[in-house]
Amino acid sequence: MTTRRRFLKISAATLATPALSRLAFAQAWPAKTIRVIIPFTAGSTVDIVGRIVLDPLSAALGQPMVVENRGGAGGTIGSGQVAKADPDGYTLLVNASAHSAAPAAYPNVTYDTAKDFAAVIPFGSVPNVMVIAPSKGIKTVKELAAKAKAGTMTYASAGVGSATHWAAERFRVSAGFAATHVPFRGGPEALTEVMTGRVDFMCIGVSSGLSFIRAGTLLPLAVSTPKRSPALPDVPTTIEAGFADSDYTFWNGLLAPAKTPRAIIERLHAETLKVLALPAVKDKFAPQGIDPMPLSPAQFDALIKKEIDINIKLAKAAGLKFN
Numbered sequence: 001m002t003t004r005r006r007f008l009k010i011s012a013a014t015l016a017t018p019a020l021s022r023l024a025f026a027q028a029w030p031a032k033t034i035r036v037i038i039p040f041t042a043g044s045t046v047d048i049v050g051r052i053v054l055d056p057l058s059a060a061l062g063q064p065m066v067v068e069n070r071g072g073a074g075g076t077i078g079s080g081q082v083a084k085a086d087p088d089g090y091t092l093l094v095n096a097s098a099h100s101a102a103p104a105a106y107p108n109v110t111y112d113t114a115k116d117f118a119a120v121i122p123f124g125s126v127p128n129v130m131v132i133a134p135s136k137g138i139k140t141v142k143e144l145a146a147k148a149k150a151g152t153m154t155y156a157s158a159g160v161g162s163a164t165h166w167a168a169e170r171f172r173v174s175a176g177f178a179a180t181h182v183p184f185r186g187g188p189e190a191l192t193e194v195m196t197g198r199v200d201f202m203c204i205g206v207s208s209g210l211s212f213i214r215a216g217t218l219l220p221l222a223v224s225t226p227k228r229s230p231a232l233p234d235v236p237t238t239i240e241a242g243f244a245d246s247d248y249t250f251w252n253g254l255l256a257p258a259k260t261p262r263a264i265i266e267r268l269h270a271e272t273l274k275v276l277a278l279p280a281v282k283d284k285f286a287p288q289g290i291d292p293m294p295l296s297p298a299q300f301d302a303l304i305k306k307e308i309d310i311n312i313k314l315a316k317a318a319g320l321k322f323n
Helices: 003-028 045-061 073-083 098-105 141-150 163-175 187-196 206-215 262-276 279-288 297-318
Strands: 034-038 065-069 091-096 117-125 128-132 154-157 180-183 201-205 219-223 251-257
Touching: 034 045, 034 073, 045 065, 045 091, 045 117, 045 201, 045 206, 045 251, 045 262, 045 279, 073 091, 073 098, 073 117, 073 251, 091 098, 098 163, 098 297, 117 262, 117 297, 128 141, 128 163, 128 187, 128 206, 141 163, 141 219, 154 163, 154 187, 163 180, 163 201, 180 187, 187 201, 187 206, 201 206, 206 219, 206 279, 251 262, 262 279, 262 297
Parallel strands: 034 065, 034 091, 154 180, 154 201
Antiparallel strands: 091 251, 117 251, 128 201, 128 219
16 A cells, blocks of 8 residues: 555544544434523513424433523523533523524623524414503504503513513504613513503413413514414404504524534434424424524524624614613
């Protein structure tokens, strides 16, 4: 064997070794319980959607996935824990659109939203619905905007910088009225205050608000998606109601610490994609109006980075104050 041939064989073997190591690592993972942080309270939209996916995903991976709800500060407390966790595939994050709003809402947050996470897969998009207590006597979103312009108005959210906060602000800016923001630790707490009438309105994920709407304790005024929600087909969109640029896409998805091995990210993506195709999961998603978002990890990452830029520019242009 010539020296050149020997060199080429050694080089080929060297190049193949990392790929084989990554494959073996992915096949061996997971070997223990996986910790999944949901940075919002139990019963929130993010929590509901996350658990629908995580239960069958745990079965597919053959290891328990233990959920920890670490709410507060618009999801940045729990997200910060994941950003600093070991990138070994045993600490994951289920978050939502609040993730890409964090840089605009919390410019001094201790992590870099664009760089400290590896996007895995979105579970789907969930319509936000604007709700109000029937006792308020407001029947349409136009009536709400008119009343807000004529006097004082309050709105609740699941925390400063949360998707519920951002959706309400998008509508408020579009409609051109002032309102007092009343943040809570999570969506369920905020909804309680709206149902009692102590706070005027809220934009909440359909997943969290649907049972109360059906029970008649909350009245839906509009959804924030570009088209009507299958879960609430008779409820108009904010765009239909005449408020341009008021729509807000609310996604839920899975992320990991930035340096998590690519083989693990790819396996998580593949297994989650299979879970999302299960009839049992689709059946649970459909009544809540969850639309699929079949994106690759790279596409999901690009979407998040695009949203970060849009949110920062919007906050500056509109003079939004998230504090």
